[in-house]
Amino acid sequence: MGRRRISSIAALLALVAACGCGKRGTQTSKETGENVKPADVDAARIVNADRDPGDWLTYGRTYSEQRFSPLKQINDGNVGQLKLAWYSDLDTHRGQEATPIVVDGVMYFSTAWSKVIAMNAATGKRLWEYDPKVPPEWAINLCCDVVNRGVAMWKGKVFVGTLDGRLVALDSATGKPVWETLTIDPKYRYSITGAPRVVKGMVIIGNGGAELNVRGYVSAYDAETGKLVWRFYTVPGDPAKPFENPILKMAAKTWTGEWWKVGGGGTVWDSIVYDPDLDQLYIGVGNGDSWNPKFRSPHGGDNLFISSIVALKPETGKFVWYYQETPRDQWDYDSDQSILLTTLKIGGQERKVILHAPKNGIFYVIDRVTGKPISAKPFTAINWATGVDMKAGRPIFTSFARYPASNAKPVTPGPLGAHSWQPMSYSPRTGLVYIPVIEAGFLYRGLKDFEPKKLAFNTGINMVAAEMPQNPAIKQAILNSVHGELLAWDPVNQKPAWKIERPRPWNGGVLSTAGNLVFEGTAAGNFEAYRADNGTKLWSFNAQTGVMAGPVTYMANGEQYVAVLAGWGGVFPLATGAVAIKGGEVRNISRMLVFKMGGTASLPPVPKAEPPVLNPPPMTASKATVSKGQQLYQTYCSTCHGDAVVSGGVLPDLRYSSALANDEWFNVVLRGLLEPHGMVSFSKALSHDDAAAIRAYVIFRAHQTIEQEKASAKK
Numbered sequence: 001m002g003r004r005r006i007s008s009i010a011a012l013l014a015l016v017a018a019c020g021c022g023k024r025g026t027q028t029s030k031e032t033g034e035n036v037k038p039a040d041v042d043a044a045r046i047v048n049a050d051r052d053p054g055d056w057l058t059y060g061r062t063y064s065e066q067r068f069s070p071l072k073q074i075n076d077g078n079v080g081q082l083k084l085a086w087y088s089d090l091d092t093h094r095g096q097e098a099t100p101i102v103v104d105g106v107m108y109f110s111t112a113w114s115k116v117i118a119m120n121a122a123t124g125k126r127l128w129e130y131d132p133k134v135p136p137e138w139a140i141n142l143c144c145d146v147v148n149r150g151v152a153m154w155k156g157k158v159f160v161g162t163l164d165g166r167l168v169a170l171d172s173a174t175g176k177p178v179w180e181t182l183t184i185d186p187k188y189r190y191s192i193t194g195a196p197r198v199v200k201g202m203v204i205i206g207n208g209g210a211e212l213n214v215r216g217y218v219s220a221y222d223a224e225t226g227k228l229v230w231r232f233y234t235v236p237g238d239p240a241k242p243f244e245n246p247i248l249k250m251a252a253k254t255w256t257g258e259w260w261k262v263g264g265g266g267t268v269w270d271s272i273v274y275d276p277d278l279d280q281l282y283i284g285v286g287n288g289d290s291w292n293p294k295f296r297s298p299h300g301g302d303n304l305f306i307s308s309i310v311a312l313k314p315e316t317g318k319f320v321w322y323y324q325e326t327p328r329d330q331w332d333y334d335s336d337q338s339i340l341l342t343t344l345k346i347g348g349q350e351r352k353v354i355l356h357a358p359k360n361g362i363f364y365v366i367d368r369v370t371g372k373p374i375s376a377k378p379f380t381a382i383n384w385a386t387g388v389d390m391k392a393g394r395p396i397f398t399s400f401a402r403y404p405a406s407n408a409k410p411v412t413p414g415p416l417g418a419h420s421w422q423p424m425s426y427s428p429r430t431g432l433v434y435i436p437v438i439e440a441g442f443l444y445r446g447l448k449d450f451e452p453k454k455l456a457f458n459t460g461i462n463m464v465a466a467e468m469p470q471n472p473a474i475k476q477a478i479l480n481s482v483h484g485e486l487l488a489w490d491p492v493n494q495k496p497a498w499k500i501e502r503p504r505p506w507n508g509g510v511l512s513t514a515g516n517l518v519f520e521g522t523a524a525g526n527f528e529a530y531r532a533d534n535g536t537k538l539w540s541f542n543a544q545t546g547v548m549a550g551p552v553t554y555m556a557n558g559e560q561y562v563a564v565l566a567g568w569g570g571v572f573p574l575a576t577g578a579v580a581i582k583g584g585e586v587r588n589i590s591r592m593l594v595f596k597m598g599g600t601a602s603l604p605p606v607p608k609a610e611p612p613v614l615n616p617p618p619m620t621a622s623k624a625t626v627s628k629g630q631q632l633y634q635t636y637c638s639t640c641h642g643d644a645v646v647s648g649g650v651l652p653d654l655r656y657s658s659a660l661a662n663d664e665w666f667n668v669v670l671r672g673l674l675e676p677h678g679m680v681s682f683s684k685a686l687s688h689d690d691a692a693a694i695r696a697y698v699i700f701r702a703h704q705t706i707e708q709e710k711a712s713a714k715k
């Protein structure tokens with residue numbers, strides 16, 4: 001798919017017709033003859049989830065979100081016999097990031113484009129499907145692929161947030177919509193990719209968009225009616241208007257300039273966790289908008305509550321405490337990553353804690369009562385800070401990481417983070433946290449001047465300076481430095497217990513079990529099991545595609561199952577170019593994979609793909625045009641088609657596009673020919689000359705690639 005060539009307009013139109021995009025919000029009931037009971041999930045059942053270990057009732061299984069299962073029918077002694085029980089192919093060939101929910105033998109999960117599917121958890125038989133019919137052109141408002149991370153359940157309903165900002169309640173027995181509410185102002189480029197959580201009869205949901213000039217918030221809706229109960233803004237708005245919440249008056253003192261004009265950011269796009277012990281809600285707050293603080297808060301300031309964990313009261317959304325992990329963040333260091341709750345014995349005392357490993361690469365143990373960090377240590381190589389000053393509770397910044405700067409060395413971690421949305425897991429049995437770690441730096445150089453642009457990825461940094469250098473030695477050194485890890489971390493002593501090196505970053509979410517097992521999917525296309533206590537590899541399955549999502553385990557008819565949603569995508573293969581195909585291109589084959597002891601299913605062989613051929617038209621444009629095209633490409637196109645025009649295998653690699661040779665280029669880029677597939681018309685942002693300049697740069701890159709391939713063949 002990545003290097004698919006389109007040979008004619010007719011072929012393009014055939015593709016468009018294949019999309020089948022019609023009116024919004026349809027639901028398909030399968031004539032299964034199976035009676036689906038309404039899923040009976042309520043507060044008592046989720047709070048006591050450990051009495052229901054055979055179910056997976058909420059995103060992280062229990063409210064503590066540890067992703068630890070007490071099940072042990074499958075264990076370190078017999079996992080070698082784990083086989084595929086069933087699989088189910090999906091119709092969305094984009095990134096799959098969802099954690100399935102399993103209630104009373106029925107599995108509910110979301111897929112790309114915010115679709116929802118219900119299946120018999122033992123057999124994979126489809127019970128119903130729901131498609132919210134997200135307008136495909138909304139895809140331009142997604143930084144990181146058209147993904148969805150999961151659904152939530154409550155008293156016979158299934159809740160899903162859609163890419164275009166709707167929250168939809170479905171009847172869990174039929175998949176029919178019960179209510180739907182718009183959670184955003186569609187004038188702004190918001191999106192929902194995160195899983196809702198249900199607390200005390202309210203559905204809690206945030207949104208994303210902090211490179212697209214939005215202001216972050218989290219909202220609570222009545223689960224029965226869809227009515228807004230409360231909303232908490234994570235960054236202050238225009239101080240000339242009344243503050244929505246008294247704490248925002250304090251927060252506004254940490255901002256300077258006219259931040260509300262660029263949005264401010266601070267989106268709550270992933271973690272929302274309820275603590276029944278203390279009756280508190282914790283939200284992970286994202287990066288500032290723009291990344292470059294010069295353009296959002298030019299005269300300094302910590303910019304609360306970006307890159308923080310904030311505690312709120314669930315009934316009212318009233319502020320309780322905050323802890324800012326990256327004050328005045330300028331590296332896209334979200335704090336949205338998995339928030340896990342547990343109790344640890346520290347210095348002889350039982351402490352109620354949050355375990356957090358955000359993008360900034362530091363592992364925090366935070367007191368849930370006070371919001372103060374108990375300990376904080378880097379869990380990977382970082383160079384933006386040397387550690388955390390525990391008295392002040394603030395990172396000790398290095399001058400090296402600040403920008404604008406002319407340093408030629410990447411800052412680590414980069415914007416992918418040391419750990420992104422792929423959920424981590426904590427096993428109370430081993431006392432270890434299992435983290436899918438990313439090691440990838442990034443060259444941040446601030447722009448001198450900057451105006452947020454329509455339809456662009458607006459970071460305020462120089463995306464051309466950050467482009468992969470084409471010098472073979474430098475390029476190889478960068479590729480060598482990028483990799484991943486499955487890290488088992490001891491949170492009490494703040495040190496590694498064991499780790500598995502992964503040649504590629506962007507591996508999957510983690511599940512740990514009482515069977516002394518840890519399960520993780522990989523970027524290389526496997527699904528694997530390790531011993532939880534010492535990291536010995538015990539089992540591996542060839543999944544034929546990259547696996548990113550968080551696995552789950554459950555019981556059906558007395559047997560234990562392990563399930564994971566497979567399907568390569570997300571920001572890494574879309575945006576990072578050559579880094580994403582380090583070690584070979586990964587294909588997207590989107591399917592649910594379900595395993596049990598002695599399962600007898602097998603996957604069909606992967607269809608062979610013709611190797612693509614580079615056949616660009618001749619280079620005729622001037623150097624100045626190519627350089628203008630490069631600037632525009634990196635600003636408008638690279639987040640989907642890849643840095644320096646190298647696709648990560650999910651969306652088309654433009655160097656191979658036959659549209660380069662003729663007017664089809666303008667039909668696609670300016671006239672919206674492929675809009676039904678999520679490739680919008682850029683006519684609101686780009687002129688004909690601009691589109692021609694981008695084409696000149698892509699043609700230049702295609703010829704450069706041919707030269708590079710010739711040179712390396714000679715060696």
Ligand code: HEC
Pocket residue numbers: 004005006015139140141142633636637638639640641651652654656657658659665668669674677678679680682694
């Ligand atoms: C939000 C993601 C996104 C962005 C940003 C984006 N594209 Fe696309 N583009 C797509 C998708 C998705 C497709 C594939 C549509 C399909 O499956 O037919 C595509 C297809 C194309 C194609 C057809 C390629 C082929 O031969 O199959 C061209 C040409 C193209 N894009 C050019 C551009 C240019 C130029 C820019 C920047 C101005 C850009 N795109 C920005 C998502 C994007």
